[in-house]
Structure formats: structure tokens, C-alpha cells
Amino acid sequence: MKFDNQDTVYGIHSLKLVLAVVVVSVIVLMYLTSIPDYIESSIGISQGWVIAIVVILYLMFFGYFIWMDAAFVSYNDEGNKLVIRTFKLRPWGGKKISMEIPHSEFYKYEITHKWPKKQLHIYVKKGNKVMKYPPVSIVSLTADQYQSMENSLKQLSKV
Secondary structure, eight states: OEEEOHHHHHHHHHHHHHHHHHHHHHHHHHHHSSHHHHHHHHTOOOHHHHHHHHHHHHHHHHHHHHHTTOEEEEEEOOTTEEEEEEEEOOSSOOOOEEEEEETTTEEEEEEEEETTEEEEEEEEEETTEEEEOOOEEOTTSOHHHHHHHHHHHHHHOOO
16 A cells, blocks of 8 residues: 655645735735724724734744644555655754665554644564664544554554
């Protein structure tokens, strides 16, 4: 089985871009029109506060995906090895990780849920040693992708 969550990643990036354009548009409108006067007379909030609120809301939205550890995940168990490629959707420090694990060395897996994060932990057995790969964030997978991955890993697991 082979899948990736590229569509989800594109959706997240597109939404971030659209909201950035909306924020910039609101800021421009606040400086070039009489909307601030209307807002201040009807709601009582000054132009500076409106801009600050819009920017803070955007930063909170942007930060949510960093906090929940959203990531691109590519999963492939076809052939004689398990291949998982991933990188986090962060503006900085999103290093790419690629794991290629022969089916004969795959030992077990664990999925940990610590809201809002969901991580996959892969263990391999080489000789008498059991080693753990770095965790993979799977919070961005769709329900079908998650279920398919879990079924596949259950079949590969030796524990």
C-alpha cells in the first residue's frame, strides 16, 4: 500500500496563503478607507486595535499548525521494505526524514495520542537490539490513511 497526505498539506498551505492575503487586505483597507471611523463609532475599537486583533488571530491560526505538529507523510510498504518520508509543516526547522526499513527488521510500532499531537513510533530489531526511530507526526493523515497505515503496520509487526 502506498499513500501520502499531499492534498492535506496543499490545503493547509493554501489556507495560510489566503488568510495572509486577507490580513494584508484588512490592514490596507484600515489605512485607505473610512472603515476605521465606522468601526470606532459603532463598536468603539480603534484602528490600531482592529489591526492588532486581525494579526493576532492570523498568528494564532498559523501557530496552531505548528503546535499540533502537522507534517507531510508519505507511506509505502510495497516491495520488501517499509518506506516513510516526512517533514513538519513549519516555517523553520522542518528537516526531512526518510526511513527505509526492511520488512525483516521491522519489530513493532506504537501510536501515541497527546492532544493535539498524534505520533507514530517505529521499532526495528537488529540482532538482539531493539532500536527506535524518531517519531513521525501523523496528525495530518485522513481517517482512511490512518486506518490503512495501522492495518499495514499490524501485519508487519512481530509483537
